Amino acid sequence: MDQNSGSLSQIVFKKLRKSPIGLISFSIILLAALVTIFAYFIATDKTANANRQDLAIAYAPIGHKQLTLEIPLPNYTATKSVNDYFFGKEIDSEHISISSYKINSNTLQYIPYLGNGLNGETITLPLSHWTDYSLEIKDIESKFIFNKTYLLGTDSYGRDFYSRLVIGTRISFLIGFIAVFISIFVGITLGALAGYYKGNIDNIIMWFINVIWSIPTLLLVIAITLAIGKGFWQIFIAVGLTMWVEVARVVRGQFLSYREKEFVEAARALGFNDYNIIFKQIMPNIIAPVIVISAANFASAILVESGLSFLGIGAQPPTPSWGNIIKEHYAHIILDKQHLAILPGLAIMILVLGFNIFGNTLRDLMDIKN
Structure with a gap:
């Protein structure tokens, strides 16, 4: 039996397993997909957009640990919804950086941390800030006072940079x-119409393609x-509406070739009908x-x-x-805290390189001459 028998996806997968660089690039893409889906499971700041700010610890170094006091806000809820797990939770508590604290019978006293080794004056809060939300006094120290670790430090607003x-x-x-979804939909539609029908339809679509291409x-x-x-969505649509041209040109060329094949004539x-021939044949x-091209x-x-x-x-x-x-x-590249600009740039480079290499690998794997 021919070792290359099987569906296209099966053949490609078999070949991909023999390509180390293809597997690495595919692993990068798969990892990015998993991080995209489970971002708030991985992030240490679970709030929406990881936007919890604390200017007292702005530009904290990598691995910084800070004693933190959490104070419930009026909209505080102890539980999380399914939406919170995938899209982040609305900020419902205040996180305050502190240097020390002391819990008395009815009050909590703490010294706020002001940054750069400076401390503020002692502040006293009634324990009702917590007990009003059906929280027990013994839970305050165990659940609302903790050492918070910033794996990659903080940014200019004191937000968790890792998150x-x-x-x-x-x-x-x-x-x-x-x-890519938008570009495939528009590109395949226009390319198929131009290549299959030719004539004036082809001329009009090619004129439009050349205008956009220029x-x-x-x-x-x-x-x-x-x-x-x-x-958020506007930029997605805008980018998609500019990337269909290459897809349309390739699809048009393929249709010009296949429309004269024997199976199409048959x-x-x-x-x-034309719909059946275009989309099913x-x-x-x-x-x-x-x-x-999509990769x-x-x-x-x-x-x-x-x-x-x-x-x-x-x-x-x-x-x-x-x-x-x-x-x-970006200004920190030549000043200090270079990782704040270098790490996202490196992430862009790795993901783009992964897609480019995977696209080239797919091109080789799908070449019927190999």
């Missing part, structure tokens, strides 16, 4: 996923963003090159979004994005 970096993975990964991608994304507004002779044969577009989308966020047009604060994290801290 911001982890949650920022979502923007970069989702921008690639959604932009506009620099970044400028086109900026123009679309300014037209539909800034925001389908016409049997009375199959020709489309399955052009999936391989589309998948390869490359994933990488391009990540770079475009990072550039836009750096310019302030992409995801808007406090939503963490690798691009706007770099924007906030």
Whole structure:
């Protein structure tokens, strides 16, 4: 039996297992996908966008440990909903950095930490701040006073940098996923129509493709963003609407080739309609090159979004994005705390490199000559 028998996915998977660099790149992509889904499980700051601020410990070093007092706010809830686990919990308590504390019968006294080794004056709080929420006094010291560790230190607002970096993975990964989905939908539709029907339809679509192709991608994304507004979903749509051109050109070329094949002529002779021929006869044969282009577009989308966020047009604060994290801290590359700008830049580089290598690996694996 031919060792290459089986479906396309089975053949590709068998070949992929023999490619170390392909497995590494696929592992990077898979890891990014898992971090995207379970970001708030991994992050140490479970609040939405990891936006809990404490200016007293701004620019804390890597591995900094800080004694912290948690005080419930009026909207405090002890439990978490399913939504909180995947999208972060609304800030319902205040975290205060302290140097020391003392619990009396009805009050709690603490000395606030002001940063740079400085301490404030003693502050006294009634224990009712906790007991009003059906919390027992014995639980205050065990659950609401703790040493908080900042694995990668804090940023300029005293936010947990590790958590911001982890949650920022979502923007970069989702921008690639959604932009590629939009580009595939638009590109395949226009490319299939142009290649299958030819004639005036082909001429009109190719004219439109050439016009879009002539506009620099970044400028086109900026123009679309300014037209539909800034925001989370707007930037996804804007990037997706600029990445379909290459897909359309490749699909058009494939359709021009396949529309003259014997099996297509046979389908016409049997009375199959155009929809059946396009989507059920020709489309399955052009999936391989589309998948390869999609992997490359994933990488391009990540770079475009990072550039836009750096310019302030992409995801808007406090939503963490690798691009706007770099924007906030790029000056530290030549000053101090270089990791605040280098780590998100390194994350972008690794993820983009992973998609580029995986795309090249897929191109080789799907080559029927190999």
